[in-house]
Amino acid sequence: MKPSAFDYHAPTSVAEAVSLLADLGEDAKPIAGGQSLVPMLALRLTALEHLVDLRRVSGLRGIEQRDGAVRIGAMTTQAVIGRSAEVARGVPLLARATPLIGHFQIRNRGTIGGSLAHADAAAEYPAVALALGAQLEAQSPRGRRTIPADRFFTGLWGTDLADDELLTAVAFPRWDGRCGFAIEEFARRSGDFAIAGAAVAVALDDGARIRRCGIGLFGLGPTPLRASAAEAALTRAGLADVTAEDVGRTALADLESVPSDLHGSADYRRHVGAVVVARAWQRAVQEASDA
Known part of the structure; x- marks a missing residue:
């Protein structure tokens, strides 16, 4: 199939792109x-009258250290992120x-901003942003604002971005000290969207207690999710009192609206989801304990 007709726009600056979106x-x-x-x-799952191409917009690429965080421009490709020693x-x-994420051809073109703004419930980057407490920067004719990741994803392919943002x-943010990180997902084939996945970050104090943790879930609801209740229950707990299965x-x-489709029922996804969270938690805790 072919897409329906649309007008194509190719701005060269953030200001021009924002002005086009506003107009x-x-x-x-x-x-x-x-x-x-x-x-x-192409499949006509959506139709637009105007497409604003960001490829020529200057200032939207790059990776830098800033204010205790690693700041990544929205048009930075996934391949560049994957090769970056600074990100690692x-x-x-x-x-x-x-x-x-998909295959290397997809990562060569796909961008971090595109992945986050598309807000696919089964995508990896949104779950990572939630687990780490990322801050997303947006520009509009009204100026700039920062949106915490846990307020950014609002529903099925929906975000807190306004039409002109x-x-x-x-x-x-950099997690320092005794920290461990892991991501686990289950998919039918390598490169497929995840049936269920989890991104986990853990920080321990010197007494083997959980100082901080983050758990981002994907493939388990209509939007990327953060397991906030589990994070709160785990924070300040001793490692000896916590099992990965728990x-x-x-x-x-506390998950509601777990999807059920031809790849698996809601109950199946819940079971697989609990398993991938447990595996990611176990790996993250081991890394933190060894640090």
Whole structure:
């Protein structure tokens, strides 16, 4: 199939892109790498009157250290992130999630901003952003604002971005001290969207107690999810008092609207979800304990 007709716009600056989005309104959508949007257009799962291409926009690429965080421009490709020594040192969970995204051809074009703004419930980067407490930067005619990851994802392919706002960067805070990170997912084949997945970050104090933790879930609801209740229950607990299986059950206990489709029922996804959380937790805790 072919997409329905649309007008194509190619701004060269953030200001120009934001101005276009403001003028064109809800009939316009920015396109980054296009690895999700182009197939949807081709299959006519969505139709747009205006497409605003961000490839020529300057200032939206790059990785830098800033204010205790690793800041990544929205148009930075997943392949660049996967090769970055700075990301591997400062945001190891993001580095470990990157090879799980599709195939290398997709990662060559796909961008971190596109993945986050598309807000696919089965995508890896949104879950990592939730687990680490990332801050997303947006620009509009009204100025700039920062959106915490746990307020960014609002529903099925929905975000807190207004029609005239452009996601420009995301800042991942560095977790220092005795920390461990792991991501686990279950998919039918390598490169497929996950049936269930979990991104886990753990920080321990010197007494083997959980100082801080983050659990992001994907493939387990209509939007990327954060297991906030499980995080609160685990924080300040001693490692000896926590089992990986308990963490998995607790993380899934409060979930509503777990999807059921041809790949598995809701009950099946809940079971698999608890298992991948437990596995990720176990690996993250082991890494933190060894640090």
